[in-house]
Amino acid sequence: MLNNGRILGLYTPHAVDEIRHRDYKHFSNNIEQAIKNEQKKIQEEIADLQRTIDKLISNNSKDYSTYICYPFTIERCGTEILVMESKFDINKIGDIYVYTIRNNKIGELYFDEKSEGKIYIVDIVLNGCYQRYGIASKMVKLMEDTIKPYGYKRVIGWLSPVDAPRRNEIENFWQKNGYKIKADYIYKDLDKNPYIIGHK
Template sequence: MGSSVPANANFAYKNLAQLHFVTSREELNIFKDTFKKLVAKVLGLYTEQDLFTKTYEASFKCRLEERAKYTKEVAVLFKEATEKLLKNSFSWFHFYGIFPFTDKQGTLYLAIVKIGHPNTPSYFDDCEVEVINPLFPSQRVGQLYFEIAGETVHIIDLVVTKQGVGIGSFLLNLMEQIVSNFGVKKITGWLSPADIENRDIQIHFYKKNGYSCKFSDSMRQSGSIKKLL
């Protein structure tokens, strides 16, 4: 007549056709989950996990579509803004430019370069590059202040509030491209004692972008950076 039924067995129907003996709680839970999915599929319903998966997939697809739409709209705005800048001269700036860029996470930003009129033919002391989110223009995620003195640029301050996504490197790179048109051949800067707690990160950042670092003491409390263009 076949094998006997274990005394501790739980009975369950599998595929509604054969009798199956479940001899452990773990196997019983697995079977219950499989059976629930089978019933849900037959009835056109979703289990909790399936519903979560479907919802996530739909949400992700929606985000991709929205990002593509947003990217396209912002690109149009950037183009219109740049065209207006080229047609209109700002009397209070020697140079003014808008440059779009995308960080490592795919977020679009707007970089604004401002260089004031020179105090002398070769000295510009009111120079700035700032990065803003077009959706929140008042929120700056990065700022670079510098001055141009002949063939040398001196970095006064570099502040990045959203780190690790390429904003700092973009600020330096954009500044270098702009000042090269002014005949600049060297960039310098100061490493402040106020940043000593982040000195290793600071050194890595500047060296990654082609700058040399030199310190005035063994504790690296203060120093300088330099890059030849």
């Protein structure tokens, strides 16, 4: 899915292997410095990726997926770099995908046009070990930022009966992200001024 990762400033699995072999002898001599070097490289990759995103947006192109890179500290594996991909096609169907930098997909958010001016959240899924780190909230935010330039004013969705045992937790999640709840119906009115991804 991220075969063009190097173009966007990301490591492909092959590139990671190259770096690992290239730097191994330096790691054995000074592990602490090696870790700092790797962290610096990661920050440079993130900055390079953001510059690419800004360039695509400044050209007003809608022919590209939008990629955003986030560093998360995951308790079980230290600092993990996650890449979020946003797509919204001509059929008014959208997806937010979340990958690790090793190209493992760990989350998805599906949405489509319910009616004119409204977007419907079909489903949101996130791997259990990546929950409670704010990742799902960033997925929702990226979805909102993706649709605003198209003039959508409201996001709606339904609370599934399947999730009844976790109802309070799920309601808290949506309310934390600015959504209102009425019975089994969730909704949020977006800002009047369209927000372009990558710009404040």
